[in-house]
Every structure is written in C-alpha cells, then in structure tokens.
Amino acid sequence: MEIEEKILKLIKSRKKGILQSELWKKAEIDRRKCSRVVEKLEHEGKILREQETSKGTRTYRIRLAEKIEKEKVRDFKLLLVKDMFAPCTGCALECIPEQCMPLSEWVFHLIEEK
Ligand code: SF4
Incomplete structure (x- = not known):
C-alpha cells in the first residue's frame, strides 16, 4: 500500500x-x-x-x-428553518433578544417544524 x-x-x-x-x-x-x-x-x-x-x-x-466540509453543510442546515435562515447570523441590529421579532418568528418556525 x-x-x-x-x-x-x-x-x-x-x-x-x-x-x-x-x-x-x-x-x-x-x-x-x-x-x-x-x-x-x-x-x-x-x-x-x-x-x-x-x-x-x-x-x-x-x-x-x-x-470537515460535510460537517459544515450539516451545521449550516441547522440554521435553516423552512426557508428562513437564523436571523442572528450577520445581524447588525441593536440586540434585545426578548423583543426581537425576527428571532421570535424564527423560533416559532423552529417549534412548528418539530
Ligand atoms: S436577537 Fe434579533 S437583534 Fe439580536 S442578533 Fe438576533 S436577530 Fe439580531
């Protein structure tokens, strides 16, 4: 060999x-x-x-x-719920997670999907 x-x-x-x-x-x-x-x-x-x-x-x-590339693809899929990408990725908004509509919507889709 x-x-x-x-x-x-x-x-x-x-x-x-x-x-x-x-x-x-x-x-x-x-x-x-x-x-x-x-x-x-x-x-x-x-x-x-x-x-x-x-x-x-x-x-x-x-x-x-x-x-490693396969793992990255797998990790990437974890950030997708339906067609919505995790809103915190690359977010430049002033962050107050408890009041964040995009995050609430994403979590709602996540719960719905489970
Ligand atoms: S919680 Fe909302 S404001 Fe904060 S980083 Fe995520 S999407 Fe942006």
Whole structure:
C-alpha cells in the first residue's frame, strides 16, 4: 500500500482525526517522512491541520478535508428553518433578544417544524 493511501486511511478511520504525533507511529514510518507526506496532502487540499497540544507537546490534529466540509453543510442546515435562515447570523441590529421579532418568528418556525 502506498504511504499516502495508508496515511489517508488512518486519518479516515478516526472520527475526530488523528494527532500527527501519533500518525507516524501508526503508519510505521519516521516522523520526517510523515511530516513531508502530511504537508503534501495538506497542499493538495485532502486534509486540514489544526495546532493542538498533547501531553505538553505541540502537534497537529489532522482531519480529512471532505469530512470537515460535510460537517459544515450539516451545521449550516441547522440554521435553516423552512426557508428562513437564523436571523442572528450577520445581524447588525441593536440586540434585545426578548423583543426581537425576527428571532421570535424564527423560533416559532423552529417549534412548528418539530
Ligand atoms: S436577537 Fe434579533 S437583534 Fe439580536 S442578533 Fe438576533 S436577530 Fe439580531
């Protein structure tokens, strides 16, 4: 199995991605090679890395880019009720939630939909 495929498979196997400090061990390759492959995959847009600290050491959490995109779409759908987008998104009005008609209307639709 080619090393890139092996690494992608390992990343895919974890719901929350995998730490780079763990990935090279699981892939049974040295840390530098792992780093090069991960950088290449990131450059190709196949994965995304976020800095994270594990056991006092800085590393990266690596996740599949397509998985993150799907999650974003799912999250986006949560903001839609019927055809109405959550009114607070990008709102520039002076905010008094208890008196806000757009928010009340959106919550009403949300309750209605359930
Ligand atoms: S509650 Fe109303 S005023 Fe406040 S951010 Fe949401 S939509 Fe805007």
